[in-house]
Amino acid sequence: MSEEIKLPGSLNTDARIDSWLALDAAGIVNIFTGKVEFGQGVMTAVAQVGAEELDVALERVRIKTADTGATVDEKLTAGSGSIEESGTSIRFAAAAARAILMDKAAAALDVPRDTLIVEDGTVKSPATNRQVTYWDLMGGQKFDAEVTPATKPKSPADYRIVGKAAPRLDIPAKVFGGRAFIQDMEVAGLLHGRVVFPPSYGAKLKSADLEVAKKIAGVVEVVRDGNFLGIVAESEAAAVKARDVLAAACTWEETAQYPDEDNLYDWMMSQECEDTVVEGGIPVDKPIPEIVTPADAAHTVEAIYARPFQSHASIGPSAGMAQWDGDRLTVWAHSQGIYPLRAALACAFDMPKEKIRCIHAENAGVYGHNGADDAAMDAAMLARAVPGRPVRVQWMRDDEFKWEPYGSGMVMALQASVNKAGDIIDWNFDVWSNAHAGRPRAKKETAGFIACWHRENATPAPEPVDNNGKDGGAHRGARPYYDFPKTRIAKHFVKPHPFRVSSLRALGTFGNIFATESMLDELAHEAGLDLVEFRLRHLKDARARAVVEKVAAMAGWDPKKWGKGKGQGIAFNRYKNSKCYAAVVFNVEVDEATGVIKTPKAFIAADAGLSINPDGVANQLEGGLIQAASWTMKEAVRFDPVRITSVDWETYPILTFREVPEIETFVFQRVTEKAMGVGEATQGPTPAAIANGVFAAAGVRLREIPFTPERVKRMMAEAKAAR
Amino acid sequence: MSEQFKLTINGKSHTVSADADTPLLYVLRNDVGLVSPKYGCGQEQCGACNVLIDGEKAFSCSVSVKDAAGKQVTTLEGLGTPEQPHPIQAAFIAEQAAQCGYCTSGLIIATKALLDKNPNPDMDAIRVGLQDNLCRCGAHSRVFRAVRRAARELAG
Ligand code: FES
Numbered sequence: 001m002s003e004e005i006k007l008p009g010s011l012n013t014d015a016r017i018d019s020w021l022a023l024d025a026a027g028i029v030n031i032f033t034g035k036v037e038f039g040q041g042v043m044t045a046v047a048q049v050g051a052e053e054l055d056v057a058l059e060r061v062r063i064k065t066a067d068t069g070a071t072v073d074e075k076l077t078a079g080s081g082s083i084e085e086s087g088t089s090i091r092f093a094a095a096a097a098r099a100i101l102m103d104k105a106a107a108a109l110d111v112p113r114d115t116l117i118v119e120d121g122t123v124k125s126p127a128t129n130r131q132v133t134y135w136d137l138m139g140g141q142k143f144d145a146e147v148t149p150a151t152k153p154k155s156p157a158d159y160r161i162v163g164k165a166a167p168r169l170d171i172p173a174k175v176f177g178g179r180a181f182i183q184d185m186e187v188a189g190l191l192h193g194r195v196v197f198p199p200s201y202g203a204k205l206k207s208a209d210l211e212v213a214k215k216i217a218g219v220v221e222v223v224r225d226g227n228f229l230g231i232v233a234e235s236e237a238a239a240v241k242a243r244d245v246l247a248a249a250c251t252w253e254e255t256a257q258y259p260d261e262d263n264l265y266d267w268m269m270s271q272e273c274e275d276t277v278v279e280g281g282i283p284v285d286k287p288i289p290e291i292v293t294p295a296d297a298a299h300t301v302e303a304i305y306a307r308p309f310q311s312h313a314s315i316g317p318s319a320g321m322a323q324w325d326g327d328r329l330t331v332w333a334h335s336q337g338i339y340p341l342r343a344a345l346a347c348a349f350d351m352p353k354e355k356i357r358c359i360h361a362e363n364a365g366v367y368g369h370n371g372a373d374d375a376a377m378d379a380a381m382l383a384r385a386v387p388g389r390p391v392r393v394q395w396m397r398d399d400e401f402k403w404e405p406y407g408s409g410m411v412m413a414l415q416a417s418v419n420k421a422g423d424i425i426d427w428n429f430d431v432w433s434n435a436h437a438g439r440p441r442a443k444k445e446t447a448g449f450i451a452c453w454h455r456e457n458a459t460p461a462p463e464p465v466d467n468n469g470k471d472g473g474a475h476r477g478a479r480p481y482y483d484f485p486k487t488r489i490a491k492h493f494v495k496p497h498p499f500r501v502s503s504l505r506a507l508g509t510f511g512n513i514f515a516t517e518s519m520l521d522e523l524a525h526e527a528g529l530d531l532v533e534f535r536l537r538h539l540k541d542a543r544a545r546a547v548v549e550k551v552a553a554m555a556g557w558d559p560k561k562w563g564k565g566k567g568q569g570i571a572f573n574r575y576k577n578s579k580c581y582a583a584v585v586f587n588v589e590v591d592e593a594t595g596v597i598k599t600p601k602a603f604i605a606a607d608a609g610l611s612i613n614p615d616g617v618a619n620q621l622e623g624g625l626i627q628a629a630s631w632t633m634k635e636a637v638r639f640d641p642v643r644i645t646s647v648d649w650e651t652y653p654i655l656t657f658r659e660v661p662e663i664e665t666f667v668f669q670r671v672t673e674k675a676m677g678v679g680e681a682t683q684g685p686t687p688a689a690i691a692n693g694v695f696a697a698a699g700v701r702l703r704e705i706p707f708t709p710e711r712v713k714r715m716m717a718e719a720k721a722a723r
Numbered sequence: 724m725s726e727q728f729k730l731t732i733n734g735k736s737h738t739v740s741a742d743a744d745t746p747l748l749y750v751l752r753n754d755v756g757l758v759s760p761k762y763g764c765g766q767e768q769c770g771a772c773n774v775l776i777d778g779e780k781a782f783s784c785s786v787s788v789k790d791a792a793g794k795q796v797t798t799l800e801g802l803g804t805p806e807q808p809h810p811i812q813a814a815f816i817a818e819q820a821a822q823c824g825y826c827t828s829g830l831i832i833a834t835k836a837l838l839d840k841n842p843n844p845d846m847d848a849i850r851v852g853l854q855d856n857l858c859r860c861g862a863h864s865r866v867f868r869a870v871r872r873a874a875r876e877l878a879g
């Protein structure tokens with residue numbers, strides 16, 4: 001295939017049909033995706049796409065997810081891109097496969113191709129009453145052909161499987177105790193590993209009594225490589241016990257390194273920054289213009305908003321499994337990027353990447369880059385001590401909280417003006433943030449795994465860089481989707497990084513849309529305008545207007561109907577300014593005496609173009625909303641000068657079944673529009689809708705996340721004193 | 724020191740040898756081969772490891788094998804199978820009440836404990852019944868629906 005021809009999805013990496021699907025087992029369609037499942041339902045969606053194009057029942061489809069030995073390199077599973085990349089590739093590969101099958105069937109049945117029909121993988125000739133199955137036609141052979149620009153998939157108008165709710169393929173195993181997760185995999189000769197982490201970043205091991213751990217029954221190896229310490233044991237219980245015993249038998253030299261927790265945001269704003277102006281979503285290196293308040297401004301509002309560093313906090317701590325056979329390494333990981341992981345491991349172990357095979361295996365949801373890659377590296381480190389035997393590592397709960405890369409803290413300073421007519425005429429947005437990227441890298445000097453910081457020939461943490469692409473990292477969501485005549489968006493990339501950070505679901509969107517949608521409320525209140533109408537008057541895009549109008553209707557929007565202590569808040573976002581549209585409303589209650597915020601009910605209206613699996617889409621939107629509500633009301637990484645102090649679910653609480661809202665969701669189905677990922681669509685509007693609801697209910701404006709009862713109480717008392 | 728313990732799990736008896744203080748969780752997962760209880764925190768904070776012991780909800784990460792010996796332990800595997808699902812399992816599938824599903828086993832066990840005591844719980848009772856279980860993916864609103872559906876099904 002010549003270079004110039006652009007194929008859709010990931011097909012430019014590999015256009016061979018056989019790389020995407022196989023009809024090698026009778027009655028079964030095997031589909032290969034380079035993306036990975038972590039509960040977002042991608043397996044089911046790509047199965048629907050394949051079944052649709054091939055005209056087979058969904059039950060016939062088996063999905064193989066990312067494996068450097070078996071699937072195409074589809075890089076990361078992130079940024080809501082799986083459906084566009086992998087889904088589109090499979091759509092075209094299946095369409096190309098179907099065309100070949102139809103040609104073969106026409107020849108086999110000796111009838112013209114356009115007289116044939118297909119029912120569940122059986123090609124039938126109604127005229128001659130003869131039929132043949134796909135599997136008979138293929139006889140176990142490969143297609144040995146490529147997708148070409150001429151490949152024509154089905155018209156969406158003919159869809160029977162895509163666009164209809166489909167039960168997720170992965171759920172039954174999880175409901176009946178199947179071996180669904182990496183922790184559950186049965187492997188011959190398996191050993192269990194645990195890491196003994198330092199107590200804080202940069203701590204140096206002064207002394208360690210390895211013998212006490214070796215004495216524990218079942219311990220096979222105690223590994224020390226510089227500051228990297230670990231256990232390999234026959235049983236998991238022995239590994240855990242030895243881990244605790246060894247941890248108690250170590251002394252470390254630690255240093256004070258963190259800023260003052262209470263002044264984190266002042267600290268961020270006063271550090272050396274890389275300043276850029278964000279134009280059309282892209283950071284540009286040029287001087288940041290002064291703010292000039294327009295002469296015709298009737299109301300001008302200035303406000304500073306902030307979100308703290310936050311954890312991915314997966315329910316299942318990170319895990320990895322590895323086995324060395326001579327100079328070959330096999331790694332099982334729940335990484336979001338199986339090929340990038342392989343490239344980084346090759347650098348970390350200074351070996352050719354062809355000698356490494358990385359296979360995806362599921363763990364609990366990850367929501368971005370958590371400790372998955374590090375745990376895989378840990379397993380590889382420990383497995384070196386026991387050549388030929390597989391070692392599985394799972395981090396303990398406190399390992400996860402202390403060592404996972406966090407979502408970056410952010411400060412957003414806004415100034416905006418409306419004119420007498422109630423139109424926004426000026427919009428200034430400054431965001432300070434650390435990086436929202438930090439995955440392992442294919443760099444020998446610094447592959448970026450934690451084990452690389454700690455082992456003998458240590459390589460330092462890579463210098464943090466943010467994603468400076470269009471709507472990339474800290475500035476994702478910083479440019480408004482609204483039609484404002486004049487905007488000035490500045491990104492201040494804070495250079496010193498007190499913590500290890502990487503991508504957390506939605507990246508900068510969470511902070512930026514919190515600030516944007518809160519400011520819209522502040523302005524509307526200042527100008528005395530209705531919050532829904534105020535948004536609509538600045539939204540030209542009909543699909544954006546539709547979700548705002550829909551959610552308002554669903555929620556029975558009427559600011560006047562609520563009594564004291566109760567109210568509703570609304571917010572909107574189009575993710576990355578180019579993906580899924582989502583508007584949300586929260587019903588909010590505030591208890592003045594305790595400062596506790598309750599959110600009994602939430603509403604979502606969204607438009608993701610073609611929703612391949614509408615029920616899966618709703619599930620993602622609702623999950624995103626609840627997680628973002630948890631970030632908003634509860635979560636912050638805690639620290640003292642030396643150590644991380646949020647180390648378990650008590651010190652890092654999340655929203656519980658007692659506290660979550662019930663949710664009503666509506667998804668516009670637009671079959672002729674492009675399918676857009678939805679995993680991050682509700683992260684942005686949720687914090688603002690809650691903050692706006694709190695203002696409606698209690699008259700206090702919460703600008704700093706999390707909205708803890710202490711903070712709410714203090715603000716309510718201040719507001720009272722000011723009255 | 725490894726000792727022998729007799730456990731009754733899902734109605735079958737098993738003899739395992741383990742240190743007396745070994746958490747039941749690891750014995751179930753690695754010695755008995757029942758992987759539905761998950762490690763989430765090891766400190767009674769998340770419910771991923773929930774099992775029933777003599778019909779009561781328990782955190783298998785924090786119950787020793789010694790304390791479980793001689794009692795009736797029930798795990799998710801003991802409720803139903805794909806061919807013959809327990810109504811709670813059927814309800815979780817019908818409502819697609821999971822995202823990653825790591826918390827699901829614990830939630831189904833917690834639901835069983837709840838409905839055994841209170842076959843017709845209102846929303847508040849459901850919230851309280853599940854308050855010891857965490858879900859990070861945000862599958863909560865679907866879980867509520869699944870519990871209500873299961874209650875209806877069980878009531879016949
Ligand atoms: S693992 Fe037992 S409660 Fe979390």
Ligand code: FES
Pocket residue numbers: 039315364365821822823824825826827857858859860861862
């Ligand atoms: S479904 Fe993932 S933690 Fe609950």
